[in-house]
Amino acid sequence: MRAVVRDEYGSPDVLAVRDIPVPALGEGEVLVRVHAAGIDRGAVHILNGRPYLMRLAGFGIRRPKRPGLGSELSGVVRAVGSGVTGFAAGDEVFGVGRSTFAEYAIADATTLAPKPATATHVEAGAVPTSGTTALQAVRDHGRLQPGQRVLVIGASGGVGSFAVQIARALGGTVTGVASTAKLDFVRSLGAEQVLDYTAGDLATQAHERGGRYDLVLDIGGNRSLKTLRRLLEPRGTLVFVGGEGGDQITGGLGRQVRPTLVSRFSSQTFATFWVARPNTADLETLARLIQDGQVRSAVHRTGGLSDVADALRSLEHGQVSGKIVVTP
Known part of the structure; x- marks a missing residue:
């Protein structure tokens, strides 16, 4: 699969789009074919490794432990791990996963919910985090x-x-x-x-x-x-x-x-x-607000995996209103 990766902390210049293996599925996890992934401020910090204190929180001291970036996603379930009962292959979902700037991503079942029926994947992908x-x-x-x-x-x-x-x-x-x-x-x-x-x-x-x-x-x-x-x-x-x-x-x-x-x-x-705690119940609450027309995603623009670096630069410089969404 194609994914945005990096080997070191730094500016968006360190990012590259490479072919890497589809991530392995574990117990309680869901493999999602990512249709859209929102870009949030957290991606900027994880990219550059600053503040340095966050590196002590499990992200890697000298180099990032995970090469990928991204936490938000909307897509279609491809497979579920053992112990997962709420989702099945073919379900449209949105939520929080790991390294979501990619064609496939893994998410804990407890951080996913059914995609709002009235929202596109792009709109839903801007929501989770x-x-x-x-x-x-x-x-x-x-x-x-x-x-x-x-x-x-x-x-x-x-x-x-x-x-x-x-x-x-x-x-x-x-x-x-x-x-x-x-x-x-x-x-x-x-x-x-x-x-x-x-x-x-x-x-x-x-x-x-x-x-x-x-x-x-x-x-x-x-x-x-x-x-x-x-x-x-x-x-x-x-x-x-x-x-x-x-x-x-x-x-x-x-x-x-x-x-x-x-x-x-x-x-x-x-x-x-400091940080939100993603969970199915809150995602379902957001889905209801979206379906009732009380909340909508404000999507500034969309782009492919090759556009992630430019999107992060725009975010760093305060040039974004709402969210930029990646469509792998």
């Missing part, structure tokens, strides 16, 4: 209640584009933060208001548009805790999503630790959320 992250951030860590005011910082990105829609679906009144060029895109997702981070202080803009927020999702990772607290109601909740920001060694670890310490002395609630 980004959509699950957004859902868990809004519902579980943010504990959004109907009628609450929500601010999504990084609303034009992969996670942010889903967070705006999910927050609306759960009854929130949503404001999205993005650059000038992406404001119309954020509005198209259903945000009632938008803030332009290039147009001055966000807290000042927010106060001119109704005041502070009950829930703030910081997906961008480039604002201080002091700045974010000015956007939050006295008893509001601030959720730090992902590991963006920080230095090349620890990345966003400091961004996650400081709020935990400060929260002991504040009426405001600070929740830290």
Whole structure:
């Protein structure tokens, strides 16, 4: 099969498309013929091995343990391993797998769900990691209640584009933060208001548009805790999503630790959320939201395996609204 691989950490220049064996199927696993695979920010970090702390988490110290990249997929089941009862060959599925920028990929059965019937493979392939992250951030860590005011910082990105829609679906009144060029895109997702981070202080803009927020999702990772607290109601909740920001060694670890310490002395609630935990139940929830028309995939563009390097460069430079999807 053809797959995107690399032998070392580095820029997108280290990537190559090669013929490699189809991965072996293990107990509790599913072999999927990949029809579409979304590209998320995690692929950038796994590609370059930064922050360096992540290499200690099992990715390989000097060289990557796995040559492949990619976690999101939508496709058709080709075979199932022993112990798998929920899926069979021929089923259309979407979910989280390993090294999904390839013609075939392995996924644990517990991280797959039936593909939404109303979605194409391209649309479904953009959902699993980004959509699950957004859902868990809004519902579980943010504990959004109907009628609450929500601010999504990084609303034009992969996670942010889903967070705006999910927050609306759960009854929130949503404001999205993005650059000038992406404001119309954020509005198209259903945000009632938008803030332009290039147009001055966000807290000042927010106060001119109704005041502070009950829930703030910081997906961008480039604002201080002091700045974010000015956007939050006295008893509001601030959720730090992902590991963006920080230095090349620890990345966003400091961004996650400081709020935990400060929260002991504040009426405001600070929740830290590093990575999503993909599971069938949450994927099924996302599928229902898609089928009900409450959530859609915002696909910036598609490309083949040979286009993955350029796609990652675009993502690194903030040139993507929503998701880029690979079609192996």
